[in-house]
Amino acid sequence: MRILALDLGLMCGWAATLEHTIHGDNPLAKIYEVDGKDFDVWHGTWHLKKQGDDFITPLASFKSRLKAFNTVDIVAYEDVKSIFRGNYAALNYGGLKTIIELYALERKIPIYPVSVGTIKKWATGKGNAKKNVMMAECKTRLGITPRDDNEADALWLLDWVIKNKVGK
Numbered sequence: 734m735r736i737l738a739l740d741l742g743l744m745c746g747w748a749a750t751l752e753h754t755i756h757g758d759n760p761l762a763k764i765y766e767v768d769g770k771d772f773d774v775w776h777g778t779w780h781l782k783k784q785g786d787d788f789i790t791p792l793a794s795f796k797s798r799l800k801a802f803n804t805v806d807i808v809a810y811e812d813v814k815s816i817f818r819g820n821y822a823a824l825n826y827g828g829l830k831t832i833i834e835l836y837a838l839e840r841k842i843p844i845y846p847v848s849v850g851t852i853k854k855w856a857t858g859k860g861n862a863k864k865n866v867m868m869a870e871c872k873t874r875l876g877i878t879p880r881d882d883n884e885a886d887a888l889w890l891l892d893w894v895i896k897n898k899v900g901k
Contacts, residue, residue, distance in 0.1 A: 734900065735772070737802045738891035739810040741829040742822075743791055746883030748776040748891040749802060774891065778883045788821075792828045799836050807900045808837050809890055812846030843900055847890055856889040 740746035750772035779798055781791035810833055813826060837844035850860035856870050864882035871885040872878045875892060879885035894900070 734807060735805045736807045736809065736891060736894055736900075737805045738887045738894060739808070739833065740883045740886035740890065741810055741813070741826055741833070742883060743780075743782040743825055744881065744883045745779040745781055745795065745829070746777075746879075746881070746885070746887035747779060748774060748884070748887040749805065750774055750891065750895070751804075774877070774888075776877070776879070776884055776888055776891075778881050782825075788824065788828075791825060792832060795829055796832050796836075799832070803840070805840075805842065807843055807845065807894065808833060809845040809847055809894045809899065811852060811886055811890055812848050814848065845894065845899055847893060852886060852889050852893060855893045856885075 734750070736750045738748045779795070781794050783790075810830070834844060853862040853867065854860040856862065856867050856874075859866075862870075864885075867889065868879050868882055868885045871888055875888060877888055879888060
């Protein structure tokens with residue numbers, strides 16, 4: 734199963750399982766087996782906002798980056814229910830969430846919102862874990878050193894989706 738997991742924000746963490754290909758210089762740190770088939774894990778953080786960008790530009794950038802994932806079977810995203818730091822963050826989250834929902838609708842694939850507390854508890858045992866703890870547990874338990882907390886969140890979300898057999 735090909736999965737795209739997203740930590741929505743202007744620094745958008747992402748992780749995806751794509752069908753495994755064997756080659757000698759494979760930089761990937763993790764291979765998951767799902768339904769008896771091996772999948773490579775690709776991951777990173779998209780920096781969607783650049784200085785001087787208006788409100789729409791980061792949303793357009795996000796939408797264009799999703800085109801690389803036309804073959805996914807499931808989309809999961811970190812579902813934020815808490816108060817945002819300012820209107821701009823809330824507006825961007827709403828815009829990114831809407832784009833994800835349209836992306837899934839157009840492709841007729843399921844979408845799964847997963848609460849922040851669920852992801853943190855899955856990763857650390859505590860639903861209110863700090864960002865540095867999430868990153869450290871990513872390295873310790875998943876064997877992946879994330880570049881930032883956004884990437885770590887996306888990796889943990891992906892792990893949660895796979896291990897809980899979401900979408901089956």
